[in-house]
Structures are given as structure tokens and as C-alpha cells.
Amino acid sequence: MEIKPILSALSRNKTGALLIALQIALTMTIIVNSVFMIQHRQGQMDRESGINEADTFILSYMGFAEDYNEKTQLIEDLNFIRELPGVVDAVQTNSAPLTGGGWSMSLATETGPDADDVGTAIYFVDDHGVNAFGVNLIAGRNFTADEIIWRERTSTKWPGQGVITKALAADLFEDDWQSALGKTVYISETQPINIVGIIDKMQAPWNGWSGVERTLLVPSYTEFGGARIFIRTEPGERDRLMTEIEEQLVANYKGRLIRRVRSMEEVRTDSYRSHNGMNTILKTLIICLTVVTALGIVGLASFSVNRRKKQIGTRRALGARKLDILRYFMVENFLITTFGVVLGAVMTIGLNMVLVDMLDLPKIDWYYIPAGMAVLWFIGLMAVFGPAKKACQISPALATRSV
Amino acid sequence: MLKMNNIKKVFRTEVVETHALRDFSLNVDEGEFVAVTGPSGSGKTTFLNIAGLLETFTGGEYFLDGVDVKGLNDNQRSKLRNEKIGFIFQSFNLIPDLNLFDNVDVPLRYRAMNAKERKERIENALETVGLANRMKHIPSQLSGGQQQRVAIARALAGSPRFLLADEPTGNLDSEMAESVMSLLEDINQKGTTIIMVTHDPKLALRTPRSIAVKDGLVSEVVRKEAVSEANENVAAFA
Amino acid sequence: MFGYYLRLAMLSIKRNPILSALMVAAIAVGIGASMTTITVNYAMGSNPIPHKSEQLFAVQLDTWDPNQPFREPDTPPDQVTYLDATALMKMAPAAKQTAMTKTFQVIEPQGEDVIPFDALGRAAFGDFFSMFDTPFLYGNGWDRDSDDSLAMVTVLSKETNEKVFGGENSVGKFIRIGGKDYRVVGVLDDWNPIPKFYDVTNGPFNDSEDFYIPFNLVASLELPRSGNTNCWKPSNEDGYQGFLNSECVWIQFWAELPTESEQEEYLNFLNSYATQQKELGRFPRPLNNRINNVMQWMDQQGVVQDGAKVVMWLSIMFLLVCLLNTIGLLLTKFTTKSGEIGLRRALGASKSTLFVQHLIEAGIIGLMGGLLGLFLAMGGLQGIAMLFGNDVKDLVSLDTTMVATAIGLAIVSALLAGLYPTWRACSIQPAVQLKTQ
Known part of the structure; x- marks a missing residue:
């Protein structure tokens, strides 16, 4: 050349x-x-959030009226929603994957302030949580109805059972996630939680967090004045139910505010x-x-x-x-x-x-x-x-x- | 060697048709040294371009070394130019970015020739023109006469049968022109056919044969002897 | 002479319309991209309170975990605990200071047809308003007595006042917030500092709050809070009181310290306070208390996001590519003009006049590119507003400074880009140029 x-x-x-x-x-x-x-x-x-995002939506509520009784109102609302035709399941929760705001705590396999701990996201759910979120339980069991406790805003007490993600199990037990089932881990340094079930995957609410795959479900209703309800519908029914449920809840009781009714697809778009x-x-x-x-x-x-x-x-x-x-x-x-x-x-x-x-x-x-x-x-x-x-x-x- | 019969060349623009050559016929034999003269616009450059296969023509026939040029495509004509014709241009046309060696190398690059042979040829050619010791210089470091000698070396390196020179001394002073002219004469002596276009009658007088182009026609074919006689006559009357 | 050069430049630009258009387009695209990102970064990093930014200080106390700092490298928490906030409010030597936090409540306007709405409030001390120079439309903030006596008073934002009272002077009226009646003492005019320097923890580009109430009410009424809460150690007791006494940080704390001696005195106080607290078993880390003025604080808190910085530098590199391009195109252009330049030189033009002539041409191209780039930047900012939604709506407007910067940057870029080609064109030897062409 x-x-x-x-x-x-x-x-x-x-x-x-x-x-x-x-x-x-x-x-x-x-x-x-x-x-x-x-x-x-x-x-x-x-990355998949691990939950059903196609047929689900989330709403926030907040009680303000003098006569607002969160305990009875929540149960009433949940029962009402769960019985609507087209609804697969619904659950009260403090947060959901991709929402960007939530609760995190540290878990350790030993007690005491100096134990090695692993940060995890916490979702408060009842026995409908697994079904409503559409997550896969791959080991152990779901919560039972009688395990659900009521948690006040400033409570520091934790229930004795938990369901964790495979990723959290692996991080807690040196990559051997299967061994986590039935073990006890400690929250708040001293309070024991028995791992009753392991789910395949469910992300923490913060998509930028390095521990985003670490999640702990605890059996609690929250009495914080307001929370979120996560609803899963039959395929194709979501959009209809989003408007319907919002209108119905307002019609049923005016002493709480229903806000930010968003499909999980919207939540994902906002999140990213x-x-x-x-x-x-x-x-x-x-x-x-x-x-x-x-x-x-x-x-x-x-x-x-x-x-x-x-x-x-x-x-x-x-x-x-x-x-x-x-x-x-x-x-x-x-x-x-x-x-x-x-x-x-x-x-x-x-x-x-x-x-x-x-x-x-x-x-x-x-x-x-x-x-x-x-x-x-x-x-x-x-x-x-x-x-x-x-x-x-x-x-x-x-x-x-x-x- | 070169045979043109009734060559026509018409330049068309939107409004005007210019006949640069009309019925131009010429025969040049092997080993001849022919000068082509004529005033500006007479068609001598067009003739040169056609003779050198740089341009196509509109009508007539042209045989170069027995090959009918008319039917050739661009690549074939490139090949023919490369192998049979050496060019010497008025403004030398050396490539300013290349040194002398690489400049002389240009036409050889377009032939399947190995590096050793190319080197030999380049060195010989530069030797012939007396510039073998300046191979690494670039053109701008040389005088006009030297540049033209490089251009001649480039033309010679491919050992063409046929040399076309376009006003080879046009940009040179008389002393340099003389040395270039005698170089061309030497080359001709060794057997290369040369056609030289010039408007300088003195140069035309030095070649054994010269023709004049006027209005796109070969207006006269004059033998050198005749011209010198005529000139002598004029001198006698003066 | 300038007019003559201008005419020559215009002629020359018209002579090669495609080449000229390419150059203008290259500069425009480069300026458009870089101005878009520079504007966003500029807004992120702008000083929200220029006349007082050196006097207002965010207070940091290192009450964190002995085993690890709040944030690397050895940075104390960005908020303080309730214990420390109340102690500082009582004892710290500042003329003005305020602890504050966010609260989230429902406002119920009076009247049948008006729907309740949720609102974000800021619980702060009365000094808040004068410290941060909030503009008042009606009335004023509350005084220290109101702070101490747990008065049920509130200052509304202009928007809330419009929603609830139709924009009229509502001072003295009552408003129902979270099921309790508050007396309105003031209504703010539009006030939305960017960045929201006084609470970058909860979003440096969030809007300012809908209402303001005395901080002490948070504890006494156990108001629902909103905003970031960080704890390194579980609290010892249950209930709201347990939370208040915990080592959780959730309160922003600011002090106004106009002179250096006051600043020094304040920091000394913080350190001696921390030393005392160590005796009580708190403050387990080495002394690391800080005060940061507004700009230091925004820098430490990384208000200008690294992602935005990276995109800005990428787009500046892009501008550089566009400029290299322009240099190339100008070289092309001026080289084709070398004949004319040689002729002008021969006819007596000095090198410097030719230099000026061609720089003017480059400048005009820069100006056109800059103007076009400005439009592109406006489009780009619109695009960013569409892409990022509400979070950036206050970051995407071009002010006069940015417009001037854009045009200036374009002209300077074009002149810089024009310098070398011009110099090369003008160093042509006239004789050589005329002879050989």
C-alpha cells in the first residue's frame, strides 16, 4: 500500500x-x-421490582376528621376493596417498590450494638401482602391473620415474624439463603424476628440504594394517621378500578383524604x-x-x-x-x-x-x-x-x- | 506512433458551441521530436489534452501506438497514460507535500512494480536530470529549473515511449530553458518520441519538425529546413 | 472602517452559503447544548440569598454512631436531634436562630363545597422569617412569646391564602389545620428560594411550604411529621416522648451570625456543649461540630448533582468538538480566499487590518451561531422540563445573565476558533499567492 x-x-x-x-x-x-x-x-x-406492576395501583390516604377511627376505618376500607368485582387483592402498606420513600432498619444475626448488621427495607403488610404484591413465596409460609399486630406511629416494638427476600437471606447468612428459613434475626439490636418465609424478589422503595434487593415484610397494620393501600386487579380492570375505588372510598367516608392514586406503571415512570x-x-x-x-x-x-x-x-x-x-x-x-x-x-x-x-x-x-x-x-x-x-x-x- | 484523423472537439455551454478542434489530423512517427505552436486559443492545449488522453474528443479517430483510443474507458485510458505517456507541464505540477523521490515515485505507484525496481528507476531518472543528490528535498526548496527537471525525471521514470511537454520552459528564464531544452533533446536522441507544445517560435525552430495550430486546424506543417530558409530570406531582405 | 469590514464579512458569508450555514449550525448546536446544561447547573448552584449568605449558618453536631461517621469522610449529620435543638434554642449565643422541621397535615377550608386538601407545613421559630428575609404580603411572623407560650398561630403562603381565603387579607382569621384552629398572623408574598437552602435534606429543589407554625407545637401536639429521619441507635422508651429523647436526627438548625467573633463564640459554645454532653454518655464520636454558611452548606451537601455536572462537562466537550469543527471550516473558507487576501496585501492592506477584517467575519458567524444557539438552549430547557417534570421546573429558565453568557460564549468561541485560520490566511506571502494561485 x-x-x-x-x-x-x-x-x-x-x-x-x-x-x-x-x-x-x-x-x-x-x-x-x-x-x-x-x-x-x-x-x-x-431490573425487575419483583412485584406485579401491570395490574396494580397504589393510593395514599390520610385521616383528618375528629371522628376518624383508623382501626375500624382501615378494616372497613380493606374489606370493601377486596370484595369489589375485578379486585384480586388489596393490602395496607407503608410503601411499595419504586415509590422512593419508605422505612429501613438494620438486621443482625446476633444481638447487641456491635453485631454486624445488614440494612433492609421494611414493608408493613398483613396476610394479603404476598398475594396483593404478586410476589413468589419460594420457601416457608405466609403470615397468618392472627400474627398481624397494630403498630402506632412511635412504637418501637416489632412483631416476632418476618418474610424476607432471597437476596436479604443470602446477605444475612453468608450466601446460603435456604438456611435462613426458621432462623431468628434481631432488629433494633435486641428484638427477635423469626424468618417464617422467603420470597423470590421484592425491591426496596429506593431504586438508587445499593441494597435495593433487601426487603423484610413484617405482619403489621399501621396506625400512623395515614398510609397506603396497594391494590391488585384482574388483568384489564386496573384503570376502571382506579377511578372507581377512589370515588367509592370518598363516597363511603369523607373524613379521610384519598390522594395520589397511581398505577405502578406510573410509579415506575416517575421513579426512573x-x-x-x-x-x-x-x-x-x-x-x-x-x-x-x-x-x-x-x-x-x-x-x-x-x-x-x-x-x-x-x-x-x-x-x-x-x-x-x-x-x-x-x-x-x-x-x-x-x-x-x-x-x-x-x-x-x-x-x-x-x-x-x-x-x-x-x-x-x-x-x-x-x-x-x-x-x-x-x-x-x-x-x-x-x-x-x-x-x-x-x-x-x-x-x-x-x- | 500517434495518428489522428479528423479529430473534432466541441465545448458546449448553454448558449455557445465552441469548436476547439475541427478536422484535426496529424501523424507522428516513432522517435520524432515535434513542436506544436500556435497563438493563445488556437486549440493547442486541447490537442495536447486529447493526445495525452486527458480529455475525450467529439469526433474523428485517434490511434496511439496502434491502439484505438476511442473505445477505451476511464481505467483503460489511465493505464495507457501511465505506461506509454510521460507528461511535462508548464507549471511542473510537482506535489508540494512530497519529496523528490516520492514525487518521481507517483506514476510508478500506479504500476505493479516492486519496491526495488521502483527505487532503481527513480534514482536513475533523478540521475539523468542531475538531481540524484537532492532526493529528500521538497519541491519548494528547488529553483524553477530544478523543479522542471524533477518533472522530467518523473516523466522518464516510467520509461514511456512518448513524452508530451506543455510549454516546458514557459515558466523559466532563458538559461534554465536552454538546459531543459537540451535535456529533452538528449532524451529524444535515446529514442523517446516527444511532442512539445509551445508558443515560442525559437524553441519550435530547434525541433526537427514543427506544426502550427490555428483555429482548431493544423494550418501548416512546416519542416524545419523550410522555416529556416524562410527566416534567412527575411533576414536577407532586412 | 468597521462598517466596511462588516460589509465585506456579510459578502463573504453570503458567498459560501453552505459553508457559512455549517459553521453557524456547528456553533449553534454547541452553544445550545452547553448553555442548556450550564443553565441547569447555574440554577442549582446559584446563591439563593446573596445579601445574607455569609451570615446564615447551618449547624452540625456530631452525635452519631461511634463506629462509623454519618457520611464519609467524617461528616457530621445534616440534621440535629430534638434534645440538642431545644438545648441550643435555649442556650446558644446567637441573636437569631431557629430549629425547624416539616409537618404534613390536612387543611379544611370553611364552607360546604370546599374540599379539604393536604398541605406541607414548616414548624419553625419566630426568627425564621427575619433570618431568611421572607417577604410579607399581610401581617408579620410571630414573636418569641408565641414560641414560648405555644400560641396557635400560623403564617400562610400566598397560594394557601388564595385557596382558603380567596387572596384577601386573612390576618386575624382562623384556619383549620390538622383538625385544630390556628390564628393567621401573616401571609407571605411569593417566596421560593432556589435552591431551598434552609432544608436541602428534604429536597433542595422542592417548593417552599404551604404554611408555617411554631416549632414547639410539634412536640406538644405530637404533630404528624414529614421529612427525613435518621437514627443510629434504637430509642430507649416507647411513644412520642421516646422519639423526642432519641438519638434520631430530624431537625434543621440555622443561626444568624453576622460577625466573625460571633461565629467563633458560637462554635466554641457548640464544642463546650458537646463536651458536657459527653459526660452524660452522649456524643460518642470525637468532637466534630461545624457551622457552614449558605454556600459552604450547599457545597457540602452536594446540591449541584454530580450527574448534572457530568452532563455539563460532556456538553462543554461537545462545544469543543463544534469549535474544532468551526476551525476546520474557517480554515477551508479562508484558504479559498487566499487569492483575495494576497491581492489585498499587494494593494497595501497591512497584515493587521486583514486580521481584523477576518476576525470580524468570524465574530459575526459567532454572533449568529450564538443567537441561534440561544433558541436551541430554550428548546433544550423546555425538553429538560418535559423530561424531568416538576423537580426541575425552577431550574430551566434563562435569565439575562445566562442570555448574555450564551452570546458572549458564542462570540468568544467563534473568535478563538477564528484566530488560527485568520492568522494562517494572513501570513500568506502576497507575491507567492499572486504568482501561483
Whole structure:
């Protein structure tokens, strides 16, 4: 190949080449890191919450009237909802996956303030919780109706039973989740909880928490003045029931406020709104960047073709075929791009190191680098193809023209 | 070697048709050194472009070394140019980014030729024009005469049968022009056919044969002897 | 002469419309992207109370777990316990200070057809209003006597006053909040500092509250609270009192300390208070109490999110790519003009006049790119508002500073980008240019 003379020609025209190479390097740095961030976020968004999200919704209520009796009203409401046609089940809960607000505590396998503990999310549910959330019990049993206790807002007492997720079981018992069943763990340093059941998966309410897979269900109704009701319907009945239940509850009793009736799909969208937003911004950036860089290469390559019209004509006069001219520009661009992507690879890793530091991102997977290089090579060659094609059309007769 | 019969070349724009060549016929034999003269706009550049296969023509026939040029596609004509024709341009047309060695290398690159042979040829060609010791220089470091000698070396490196020179001394002062001219004469002596386009009558006088182009036609074919006689006559009357 | 250069520049821009359009577009896209993200970051990091930000201090007491800090590296909790809040309110040497927390209650307007609605309130001390310079539409805040005597008084936001009283002067009237009647003593005008510096713990870009009530009522009425609560150790007793006496942190604490000596005195007090408490078995960590003024506090609390910072730097890198692009395109353009430049040089133009002429051309391209970029930035901000919803609605407006910044950035960028190509074009030797073309 004619690499050596192309290189020596390039070395006498560093500016244009350097401009393109730098653009390519920067573009690669931004694109590869953006794609990596997008993938990372997408990976988080793709995690399953473990509950049924398709046919479920959640509402908040808050009592305010003088005559509001939370104990009787809640049971009345739950019974009313559970009997509605189209409702599969309903449960009072303090929170749900993806909602972003909830309760967390530490669990330990021993008592005392210095025991190694594991943080977990807590959902207060009754014996309908497993069915309403649509989670899979993979070992042990569900709560029984007589295990449910009433919990006041400032109580520090915990019931003696708990159902935990597989992930929490594994974290508590050195990766041997099956051994957790029937064991006792301690909450609030001293209070024992017997693990009666293990569920496959149910996320904590905070999607950004590193322990998001750790969840403990405890058998309690809460008497906090207000809480949430989580409702699961037959497929296709959710939207109808969302309006109906809200209207009916208000009609049944006006001394409590029903608010924020949201399907779990909405909750998920809200929960990952900023993830989604960031990804959209990054995608837009990638597209703009690709277009700008490609146009830049087209512009500079056209410039370089224009500047070298005479020598292209001369080469043609001296016997170069159109293909030779095309190849010359493609090879030249390939060399510049190669320099760019090698520089880009270094810069990409550099930026990733900064991002790892700032955003708690993992280190970039190695294959992103060659993939990014390949993409940029491709963009470079595509962009230069037009101007190179134009260069082929330059007439060899240009060589004899004196201007 | 070169045979043109009734070549026509018409340039068309939206409104005007310009006949750059009309019924242009010429025969050049192997080993000849022919000067083509004519005023600006007479069609001599068009003739050169057609002779060098840089342009196509509108009508007539052209045989180069027995090959009918008319039916050739772009690639075939490139190949023919590359192997049979050497070009020398008025403005040298060296590639400014390449050193002398690489410049002379350009036409050889378009032939299947191994590196060793290319090197040999380049060195010989530069030797011939007396610039073998400046191979690593770039064109802008040379004088005009030297640049033209590089261009000649480039034309020679491919050992073409046929050299086309377009005002080879046009951008040079008389001393340099003389050295370039004698170089061309040496080359011709060794058997290369040369056609040189020039508007300089003095140069035309030095070649064994010269033709004049006027209004797209070969208006006269003059033998050198005849011209010199005519000139002598003029001198006698003066 | 400037007019002449301007005309030349316009001519030159028109001569290569596609190339010029490409350059303007490149600058516009780059400016649009970077201004969008810079605006968001600027709003996140802006000073919400410039005239007092050096006098207001967030108080941090390290009451946390002896085994691990509240947050790495060795940062004390961002809120204080009830025990410490009441102690500081009684004893700490500040002219003005306030403990505060959020409460979540239902407001029941009078009248048959009006529906009750839930509202967020801030329980604070009377100093809150003068410390944070809240603008009053009607009336005033409450005084210290009201704090001490557990007076049932409230200050409403403008919006709440409109909802409940139709916007009229409601001072002296009663409003039912959480089943209890409060007397309105003041109504605020629009007040929504961005960021909400006085409570970044519960969302630095949340709206300000719907009503304000005396802090001491929280404990005496056991009001339902809203907002972040963190505990490192279980409380010893049950019930609301147990919660109040626990080591849980849930109260924001601010002091107004105008002079350095006051600040020093205050910090000394905190340390001696902590030392005393150590004797009672509290404050198990080494002394690590802090006061931070507004901007220090926002910095420590990471109000400008790292994600936003990263996107901003990415978009600035993008602008850089656009500028490299412009440099390339300008090089192209000016090189095609080298004949004209050579001619002008030959006709007596000095290098510097040509330099100015071409920089003006670059400047005009920058100006056009900047203006277009401004529109793109407005579109971009709209897009961000759509993507992120309510959380960012206060972060996405361009003020005059940002408009000026955008145009300035565009022109400076274009001039910088134009510098090298101009210099190259002008260093052409006129003779060489005229001879060979």
C-alpha cells in the first residue's frame, strides 16, 4: 500500500489532520462514555421490582376528621376493596417498590450494638401482602391473620415474624439463603424476628440504594394517621378500578383524604424519570455529536480535495485510476481516524476514571473501547466517501491548466 | 506512433458551441521530436489534452501506438497514460507535500512494480536530470529549473515511449530553458518520441519538425529546413 | 472602517452559503447544548440569598454512631436531634436562630363545597422569617412569646391564602389545620428560594411550604411529621416522648451570625456543649461540630448533582468538538480566499487590518451561531422540563445573565476558533499567492 507517501504528505499538513483526529478522539470519548452510562442506567431500569406492576395501583390516604377511627376505618376500607368485582387483592402498606420513600432498619444475626448488621427495607403488610404484591413465596409460609399486630406511629416494638427476600437471606447468612428459613434475626439490636418465609424478589422503595434487593415484610397494620393501600386487579380492570375505588372510598367516608392514586406503571415512570431524562439527554448529545463530527470530516475533506485539485489532476494525468484516487483519500482518512481513535481510547478510559470517581459508575468494560473505535472508523470512512468520490471526478486535464 | 484523423472537439455551454478542434489530423512517427505552436486559443492545449488522453474528443479517430483510443474507458485510458505517456507541464505540477523521490515515485505507484525496481528507476531518472543528490528535498526548496527537471525525471521514470511537454520552459528564464531544452533533446536522441507544445517560435525552430495550430486546424506543417530558409530570406531582405 | 469590514464579512458569508450555514449550525448546536446544561447547573448552584449568605449558618453536631461517621469522610449529620435543638434554642449565643422541621397535615377550608386538601407545613421559630428575609404580603411572623407560650398561630403562603381565603387579607382569621384552629398572623408574598437552602435534606429543589407554625407545637401536639429521619441507635422508651429523647436526627438548625467573633463564640459554645454532653454518655464520636454558611452548606451537601455536572462537562466537550469543527471550516473558507487576501496585501492592506477584517467575519458567524444557539438552549430547557417534570421546573429558565453568557460564549468561541485560520490566511506571502494561485 501507498502508506508511506500518504504519511509524509500528512506530516506536511498537520493542522487539518490534527483537527479531524482531535474531533474524532473527543467524539469517541464522549460517545463511548455516554453509551456506557446509558447502558448502565438502562441496566438499572431493567431490573425487575419483583412485584406485579401491570395490574396494580397504589393510593395514599390520610385521616383528618375528629371522628376518624383508623382501626375500624382501615378494616372497613380493606374489606370493601377486596370484595369489589375485578379486585384480586388489596393490602395496607407503608410503601411499595419504586415509590422512593419508605422505612429501613438494620438486621443482625446476633444481638447487641456491635453485631454486624445488614440494612433492609421494611414493608408493613398483613396476610394479603404476598398475594396483593404478586410476589413468589419460594420457601416457608405466609403470615397468618392472627400474627398481624397494630403498630402506632412511635412504637418501637416489632412483631416476632418476618418474610424476607432471597437476596436479604443470602446477605444475612453468608450466601446460603435456604438456611435462613426458621432462623431468628434481631432488629433494633435486641428484638427477635423469626424468618417464617422467603420470597423470590421484592425491591426496596429506593431504586438508587445499593441494597435495593433487601426487603423484610413484617405482619403489621399501621396506625400512623395515614398510609397506603396497594391494590391488585384482574388483568384489564386496573384503570376502571382506579377511578372507581377512589370515588367509592370518598363516597363511603369523607373524613379521610384519598390522594395520589397511581398505577405502578406510573410509579415506575416517575421513579426512573431522571434516569430516563439523563439517557434522553445523552442520546441527543450522541446524535448531535455524530452529525457534527461527520459534517466536520466532510467539510475538511472537501477542503482538502479542493486544495489538492491540481495534484489530483496531475496524478490522474500520470496514470492514476479513479479507484486509486478514491483509495488515496480513504486510506488517508483511515490513518487520521486511526490516530484519532487511539488517542480517543486513552481519553475514553481517562474520562471513565473521572466518572467512576464522581458517579460511582463501574469501570468501563473493555469491549466498549474496540467497539467505539470501530464505530468511529466507520463514521470517518462514511463521511470521507462523498468528498473522495468528488475527488475521483476531477478531470486529468486539470493538470495542463495553468490556473 | 500517434495518428489522428479528423479529430473534432466541441465545448458546449448553454448558449455557445465552441469548436476547439475541427478536422484535426496529424501523424507522428516513432522517435520524432515535434513542436506544436500556435497563438493563445488556437486549440493547442486541447490537442495536447486529447493526445495525452486527458480529455475525450467529439469526433474523428485517434490511434496511439496502434491502439484505438476511442473505445477505451476511464481505467483503460489511465493505464495507457501511465505506461506509454510521460507528461511535462508548464507549471511542473510537482506535489508540494512530497519529496523528490516520492514525487518521481507517483506514476510508478500506479504500476505493479516492486519496491526495488521502483527505487532503481527513480534514482536513475533523478540521475539523468542531475538531481540524484537532492532526493529528500521538497519541491519548494528547488529553483524553477530544478523543479522542471524533477518533472522530467518523473516523466522518464516510467520509461514511456512518448513524452508530451506543455510549454516546458514557459515558466523559466532563458538559461534554465536552454538546459531543459537540451535535456529533452538528449532524451529524444535515446529514442523517446516527444511532442512539445509551445508558443515560442525559437524553441519550435530547434525541433526537427514543427506544426502550427490555428483555429482548431493544423494550418501548416512546416519542416524545419523550410522555416529556416524562410527566416534567412527575411533576414536577407532586412 | 468597521462598517466596511462588516460589509465585506456579510459578502463573504453570503458567498459560501453552505459553508457559512455549517459553521453557524456547528456553533449553534454547541452553544445550545452547553448553555442548556450550564443553565441547569447555574440554577442549582446559584446563591439563593446573596445579601445574607455569609451570615446564615447551618449547624452540625456530631452525635452519631461511634463506629462509623454519618457520611464519609467524617461528616457530621445534616440534621440535629430534638434534645440538642431545644438545648441550643435555649442556650446558644446567637441573636437569631431557629430549629425547624416539616409537618404534613390536612387543611379544611370553611364552607360546604370546599374540599379539604393536604398541605406541607414548616414548624419553625419566630426568627425564621427575619433570618431568611421572607417577604410579607399581610401581617408579620410571630414573636418569641408565641414560641414560648405555644400560641396557635400560623403564617400562610400566598397560594394557601388564595385557596382558603380567596387572596384577601386573612390576618386575624382562623384556619383549620390538622383538625385544630390556628390564628393567621401573616401571609407571605411569593417566596421560593432556589435552591431551598434552609432544608436541602428534604429536597433542595422542592417548593417552599404551604404554611408555617411554631416549632414547639410539634412536640406538644405530637404533630404528624414529614421529612427525613435518621437514627443510629434504637430509642430507649416507647411513644412520642421516646422519639423526642432519641438519638434520631430530624431537625434543621440555622443561626444568624453576622460577625466573625460571633461565629467563633458560637462554635466554641457548640464544642463546650458537646463536651458536657459527653459526660452524660452522649456524643460518642470525637468532637466534630461545624457551622457552614449558605454556600459552604450547599457545597457540602452536594446540591449541584454530580450527574448534572457530568452532563455539563460532556456538553462543554461537545462545544469543543463544534469549535474544532468551526476551525476546520474557517480554515477551508479562508484558504479559498487566499487569492483575495494576497491581492489585498499587494494593494497595501497591512497584515493587521486583514486580521481584523477576518476576525470580524468570524465574530459575526459567532454572533449568529450564538443567537441561534440561544433558541436551541430554550428548546433544550423546555425538553429538560418535559423530561424531568416538576423537580426541575425552577431550574430551566434563562435569565439575562445566562442570555448574555450564551452570546458572549458564542462570540468568544467563534473568535478563538477564528484566530488560527485568520492568522494562517494572513501570513500568506502576497507575491507567492499572486504568482501561483
